[in-house]
Amino acid sequence: MTIVAEPNHEDSSSPEPPARVALRFEPSGTAVRVPPGVTVFDAASWNGIAIDSTCGGHGTCKKCRVRIADGSVPISKLDVRAFDHGDLEQGWRLACRAEARGDLIIDVPPLVTRPKAATVGVGRQVILRPAVQKRYVELELPTLQDQRTDLERLFDAVDDLELRVETGVLRRLPRTLRDSDFRVTCVIVDDLLIDVEPGDTSERLHGIAFDLGTTTVVATLLDLVTGTPVAVRSMLNKQQPFGADVISRISATMLDRDALERLRVLACATLQELVDEVCEQGEVDHEDVYEVALAGNATMTQLALGIDPEPIGVAPFIMVAPSYPDMPATELGLRLHPRARATIFPALGAYVGGDIVAGLLATGMTRDKRLRLFIDVGTNCEIALGSAERLVCTAAPAGPAFEAAQIRCGMRAADGAIEVVRIRNDTIELDVIADAEPLGMCGSGLVDAVAELVVAGLLDLSGRFVPNERAAEIAPALSRRLVARPDGERIFVLHWQGEEGDIDNAVYLSQRDVRELQFAKASIATGWSLLVEELGIDISEIQQVLLAGSFGSYLSPASAVRIGLVPRLALPRIVSAGNVAGEGAKMALLSVQERHAATAMFDEVEYVELSDREDFNDRFVEELAFPVAQ
Numbered sequence: 001m002t003i004v005a006e007p008n009h010e011d012s013s014s015p016e017p018p019a020r021v022a023l024r025f026e027p028s029g030t031a032v033r034v035p036p037g038v039t040v041f042d043a044a045s046w047n048g049i050a051i052d053s054t055c056g057g058h059g060t061c062k063k064c065r066v067r068i069a070d071g072s073v074p075i076s077k078l079d080v081r082a083f084d085h086g087d088l089e090q091g092w093r094l095a096c097r098a099e100a101r102g103d104l105i106i107d108v109p110p111l112v113t114r115p116k117a118a119t120v121g122v123g124r125q126v127i128l129r130p131a132v133q134k135r136y137v138e139l140e141l142p143t144l145q146d147q148r149t150d151l152e153r154l155f156d157a158v159d160d161l162e163l164r165v166e167t168g169v170l171r172r173l174p175r176t177l178r179d180s181d182f183r184v185t186c187v188i189v190d191d192l193l194i195d196v197e198p199g200d201t202s203e204r205l206h207g208i209a210f211d212l213g214t215t216t217v218v219a220t221l222l223d224l225v226t227g228t229p230v231a232v233r234s235m236l237n238k239q240q241p242f243g244a245d246v247i248s249r250i251s252a253t254m255l256d257r258d259a260l261e262r263l264r265v266l267a268c269a270t271l272q273e274l275v276d277e278v279c280e281q282g283e284v285d286h287e288d289v290y291e292v293a294l295a296g297n298a299t300m301t302q303l304a305l306g307i308d309p310e311p312i313g314v315a316p317f318i319m320v321a322p323s324y325p326d327m328p329a330t331e332l333g334l335r336l337h338p339r340a341r342a343t344i345f346p347a348l349g350a351y352v353g354g355d356i357v358a359g360l361l362a363t364g365m366t367r368d369k370r371l372r373l374f375i376d377v378g379t380n381c382e383i384a385l386g387s388a389e390r391l392v393c394t395a396a397p398a399g400p401a402f403e404a405a406q407i408r409c410g411m412r413a414a415d416g417a418i419e420v421v422r423i424r425n426d427t428i429e430l431d432v433i434a435d436a437e438p439l440g441m442c443g444s445g446l447v448d449a450v451a452e453l454v455v456a457g458l459l460d461l462s463g464r465f466v467p468n469e470r471a472a473e474i475a476p477a478l479s480r481r482l483v484a485r486p487d488g489e490r491i492f493v494l495h496w497q498g499e500e501g502d503i504d505n506a507v508y509l510s511q512r513d514v515r516e517l518q519f520a521k522a523s524i525a526t527g528w529s530l531l532v533e534e535l536g537i538d539i540s541e542i543q544q545v546l547l548a549g550s551f552g553s554y555l556s557p558a559s560a561v562r563i564g565l566v567p568r569l570a571l572p573r574i575v576s577a578g579n580v581a582g583e584g585a586k587m588a589l590l591s592v593q594e595r596h597a598a599t600a601m602f603d604e605v606e607y608v609e610l611s612d613r614e615d616f617n618d619r620f621v622e623e624l625a626f627p628v629a630q
Contacts, residue, residue, distance in 0.1 A: 022103045025049050026069065040066060040073075040106055041095035045241040045262075051095050051108055053241055061244070061406060064095040071104035084504045124364050126591040130224045131343075132189050132290045134202040139182040150177055154196065158186055165193045166339060172196070187290060187337075189326075190592075194290070194339040204288040206230070208278065208336075209585035210271060211355065212296030212304060213237065214246055214379060215403060215412075216550055218582045219274035221282045221289070227590050231282035233274050236412075238266040239303070244400050245379040246299035250313035253303075260308060267304040268333025275334060289336040292329050295345040295585040297353035297380070304332060315611070317350040322602065343588060345598060349607045351395035356382040357598050358584025359548050363577060366391055366597075366604045371541050373528060374577075375566065376548040377402055377555065381524045384605070385531040385542075392534050394608040396527035398520040402443040402551050406516050409494075409507045411440035418494060418507065419554060421448035423456050426477040430495060438495040438507050444554040449509045450517050451559035453492060454626050458482060461626045463514050465490045485510070521565045522623035527610060528567065529619065534608055539567045546577040553578045564627045 020033040023043055034043045041064050044051045053064040062082040068091040075088055076097040083092045095106075137157040140146065148156070150173050155163055173196055176184060180198035187195040205225050211218040218234040242252045242263060252259040271294075279286055294301070298319050302309045311318040323346035329336050345354030356376060360366060365374055367388050374384040374393075379400050384393040400406050411417050416439030420431035430445075432438050441449065453459040457474045460466055471479035481493040483503065491508040498505035532539060545566050547555055557574035560566045566574060587594040610616050 021100050023100055024105045026105060026107050028108075034100060036101050037099050039096055040093070040098040040100060040104070041241070043100060044095065044108070049108065050238070050241060053096065053243070059094065059096050062094060065092060065109060066095045066098070067091045067107040068093055068098070069105040069107050071102055073098045073100075073104070124362065124587070126227075126587050126594050128227045129591050129593065130205075130207065130291075130589060131592050131595070132187070132205060132207065132224055132341075134205050135186045135188065136200045136202045137184060137186065139177070139184070141182055150174055153182075154184075154186065154193075158188075161188065162191055163188065163193045164191055168339060169193055169195060189291060189341045192341075194341070195337065201288075204285075206282075206284050206289045207291040207293065207589040208275060208289055209582060209589055210274070210292060210294045210296075211358075211579055211582035211585060212267070212271070212294055212300045213355070213550075213581075214249075214297065214300060215240070215244065217270050217274060218579055219271070219278050220582060220586055221278035221284060222586060222589055224291075224589065229586070230284060231278040233277040233281065235270065235274060235277075237300075238270040238273075239263050242266075244403050246297065246309075247313060249303065250299060250309045253308065254310050254313070260303070260306065263303045264306040265333075267300070271304070271332055272334055275336065286335060287337045289340060291341045291343065291589060292332070292334065292336070293343045293345070293585040293588040294332065295355045295358035295581045295588075297355050298347045298350050299353075301344060301347070301354055312350045317611075319347060319350050322346055322348075323599065343595065345585070345588070346602065348393060348601065348605055349395065349609075351380050351397075352382050352393050352607060355581035356384070356393070357601055358582075358588070359577070359580035360384060360391075360393075360584075360601060360605070361587060361594060361598050362580040362583035363546055363548075366601060370543045371537065372544045372546060373531075373542050373567070374546045374548060375524065375528065375552070376581075377524070377551045377565075378549055379403055381520075381527065383524070383527045383531060385528060385535060390535065390606070391604060392531050392606045392608050394527050394531060394610050396523040396610065398523050399516065401446065401513075401516040401520040407441070407446060407513045408491075408510045409440045410446065410513075411442060413442040413444075413550070413554070416440065417442040418445035418449075420556070421445055421452050421494065423452040423478070426475050428478065428481070428494065437497070440507055441494065441509075442554075443551050444556065446509070446513065446517060447559045447563065447565070448556055449492070449494060450514055451556070451562040453509070454562060455629070458492065459514065459626070461628065463518050463624070463626065465492065465511060465514075517563070518624050518626075521563050522620050525564050525623040526616060526619045529623070530610065530613070530616075531608065532567075539569070542567060542569060543573065545569060545574045546580075547574065548577040548580045550579065552576055562626070562629075564623065564625075568627065 021036050022033050024031045032047045051064050059078050073093050078097050079093050135158050139153050176196050185197045185201045207222050207224050209220045217237050220229050221231040223230050242249045299309045299312055307320050324344045326341050326343050329340040329342040345357050347353040371387050376382045381396045381398040415434035416436040417433045418430050418438050418441040422429040471482050484490050489511055491510045493506045493508045495507040553576045557571050
């Protein structure tokens, strides 16, 4: 039936749309007003309200789930795929597709801001010689016979250094000297005098090392007098609403000129919140922190500094600079000592950034005579191979599978995430973070699930689920878990949350999930295999494989070998290196010698670009299949 509205002859003008619509986000109670048509996701992001997402609001991850508690939002095509009928009736929508056309009250599920993450890693002992030092001096009082200036008097007492001084120090110097009876402590960074403190404060000397990750940021507070960690904290990068990977965040800056500043503010807010937490945990005053070291990939570093990252995201992939001069910590938005300094790790390439330089520093790759393979597994996978004689590195675009993005039942490494999967005697065993009810699976659980199903014979070497008849023959009990979704896609159920057969309330591995993992592992395997060829060695010559980063810390070496993610070597040779980026950042704070060693990597490490190799695609296709068991 077609309804035609009769014209209103008294007033032919159409009603004006509202200039703004009112949104209230619960449980925070935050109320905002936005133009009609803005998505709930954008409205939340603009106002600092975190809604889970790994695709940056592009409608691919289906994780930005919210409930419209009051008001009306039409059901989109993606909503139908993401929710069952009951959820849709209760008002559940994808925030990135929910356009606010009228006033709304929106329930936002709590975001996991503390995913399970590696906070320590493989490191080396260093000679304690930080760039920051304190010198307590007792100066002679001025007299008519000794009219040296205050600064001369101070410099003469520290005569083994050729010091420079900042203007802010001079403003406070006369009063500080006289109030303390000329007994003061000089705070020096390299050759720069950044403060003169009354009395003897030489035991209060701290620095903070940051691992600025795309997903997780880790901060470690260090006592620079003893060289010992005082406190460590980690949290989800507040840039998360703009996407799970660097390409999503670069794209955001290309699509919206205001996004760069918002991303900078979010990065700085993440760092400052961690500063507050480690200082509180370590019972250290913010003003007793005099230096920070930051290790991050090239994109995260430029975003934190407010530098346009667009040239990194498009060929020929150009960074603004390979290294940065030491700068005031205020450039990173940090509230510490007013003249605290920041040192930022250099990058070897647009996709082999300062976090990898820090990792190579921590593991001593450029100093070790052993032939070792370093793999930082993530959305962008960085790979280094070699020894002190020669070291080559590259980057491979693995995609978001290891972060469990684009995985139907994927989630971050938080309470309720399946992190270990074992199949023994036709039964399945799951290890779940916090021993909670399984809600989804994180990256390590994904790799385990695929590896175990390959071993059990339920996945063939091409990555396809075997036919039901074959599954029933080789694993009768498990074959009941091999079912089809309503759209026909075959899945393997890891856990029935409700009754058996209730797919909508199950945690499962889908055929598409297997493909996502195959693409990721093929990219990485192609990367290290090409480096093996570059060095002209045999895989058997590799004496150690280091799996770096948070994901590498929880990845099963056996599963990694089984799916072909790493070379087929004896398992004791495959080591979880942990948060080596953070370890490298700590070393840079503790030793100027190690800081110089990081800079020297420009001459010691060769970067191999894979994107322009004619054989990359052919090799990638070859690596898609799972290796034949031996």
